[in-house]
Amino acid sequence: MRQSVPLARCTRLLNHGPTVLVSAEHGGRRNVMAAAWSMPLDFAPPKVAVVLDKQTFTRELLLASGNFVLAVPPVALAALTEHVGGVSGRDVQKFSDVLAAAEPGPATGAPLVEGCIAWLECRRIPEPHNEQAYDLFLGEVVAAWADDRVFRAGHWHFDEADDALRSLHHVAGGHFLAIGNEVHYKPFSAD
Amino acid sequence: MRQSVPLARCTRLLNHGPTVLVSAEHGGRRNVMAAAWSMPLDFAPPKVAVVLDKQTFTRELLLASGNFVLAVPPVALAALTEHVGGVSGRDVQKFSDVLAAAEPGPATGAPLVEGCIAWLECRRIPEPHNEQAYDLFLGEVVAAWADDRVFRAGHWHFDEADDALRSLHHVAGGHFLAIGNEVHYKPFSAD
Numbered sequence: 278m279r280q281s282v283p284l285a286r287c288t289r290l291l292n293h294g295p296t297v298l299v300s301a302e303h304g305g306r307r308n309v310m311a312a313a314w315s316m317p318l319d320f321a322p323p324k325v326a327v328v329l330d331k332q333t334f335t336r337e338l339l340l341a342s343g344n345f346v347l348a349v350p351p352v353a354l355a356a357l358t359e360h361v362g363g364v365s366g367r368d369v370q371k372f373s374d375v376l377a378a379a380e381p382g383p384a385t386g387a388p389l390v391e392g393c394i395a396w397l398e399c400r401r402i403p404e405p406h407n408e409q410a411y412d413l414f415l416g417e418v419v420a421a422w423a424d425d426r427v428f429r430a431g432h433w434h435f436d437e438a439d440d441a442l443r444s445l446h447h448v449a450g451g452h453f454l455a456i457g458n459e460v461h462y463k464p465f466s467a468d
Numbered sequence: 469m470r471q472s473v474p475l476a477r478c479t480r481l482l483n484h485g486p487t488v489l490v491s492a493e494h495g496g497r498r499n500v501m502a503a504a505w506s507m508p509l510d511f512a513p514p515k516v517a518v519v520l521d522k523q524t525f526t527r528e529l530l531l532a533s534g535n536f537v538l539a540v541p542p543v544a545l546a547a548l549t550e551h552v553g554g555v556s557g558r559d560v561q562k563f564s565d566v567l568a569a570a571e572p573g574p575a576t577g578a579p580l581v582e583g584c585i586a587w588l589e590c591r592r593i594p595e596p597h598n599e600q601a602y603d604l605f606l607g608e609v610v611a612a613w614a615d616d617r618v619f620r621a622g623h624w625h626f627d628e629a630d631d632a633l634r635s636l637h638h639v640a641g642g643h644f645l646a647i648g649n650e651v652h653y654k655p656f657s658a659d
Contacts, residue, residue, distance in 0.1 A: 292504045294487075294507075295485060314509065316505045317519075326517065359655065360656035445651060446484035446485050449623065454484050454651065456648055460646050462546035462550075464642070
């Protein structure tokens with residue numbers, strides 16, 4: 278069910294603002310955390326931005342390996358997402374031995390967490406000032422994948438799938454909203 | 469209906485990843501564009517990040533004035549949002565004379581677009597390298613507002629309001645998803 282997504286379309290996996298899981302691996306150690314603060318940054322080559330608190334173990338692994346994965350967890354992984362993360366990244370050490378099932382990403386070796394609906398394998402773009410001053414990490418997307426039950430031909434198709442496969446959108450304190458349906462509207466005319 | 473939101477909670481207006489309208493004013497000229505690529509960056513003081521293409525008139529006004537607003541348009545403004553923007557920012561010049569009704573933000577004077585459900589008034593944090601290399605703009609939030617029909621006591625209450633007040637989440641090419649309902653789940657137990 279995991280299909281390759283062309284890099285030219287990979288920003289569409291994040292455009293709608295889902296909460297993501299950030300995972301990284303170095304020297305046999307791997308970790309995953311949740312992040313509500315991520316976004317695409319460019320189309321070609323595709324880039325992303327994500328905020329990673331200084332205390333997080335995932336940040337340490339990312340810095341050591343130079344690679345990370347942003348994955349989109351669905352409603353079915355709400356409890357896992359709440360457990361391994363939280364927007365602040367505080368207390369993430371306590372999750373360092375909790376990891377969802379994952380396999381190494383073909384492009385980077387960073388973990389692809391099972392049960393997610395999209396994955397972007399990224400190489401860190403070193404920007405030490407952003408990382409130190411803002412906890413802001415940039416990455417170039419080098420491979421992207423999606424579950425074809427909900428993402429096909431460059432578009433999300435949540436309406437047609439099980440609601441448990443909808444993306445999660447964190448508000449605060451473990452409260453998530455699920456993504457809804459496509460909006461139908463009459464295009465604006467300036468005339 | 470527009471109520472002040474405490475700065476300590478203002479990141480909650482963007483945590484769930486809505487598409488935003490970016491507006492700015494300088495010397496009597498004002499503009500608005502849409503951006504799918506924005507995110508909170510910090511809690512205290514609250515900061516945000518947004519990607520603004522080099523051709524955009526809004527970017528010019530932001531740089532000249534040092535202020536901007538990120539506003540969250542609801543489903544009712546889907547056509548307007550599609551018309552004034554698009555994720556790439558290309559061709560935005562043609563919208564420079566199209567502006568939704570707006571009044572000056574009390575804190576910055578930047579336009580608060582009418583009909584949105586949340587507004588964050590921001591002061592640019594000058595980071596010329598990010599702006600030039602990545603079109604990435606950072607801002608400190610100095611005032612925040614929300615429509616109390618959908619955001620009260622620090623939380624979104626979309627379930628209880630008209631569906632036309634749900635936030636918009638852009639995928640590509642004028643296709644938007646609306647935000648859905650709260651996710652109910654059983655918290656994870658490691659035991």
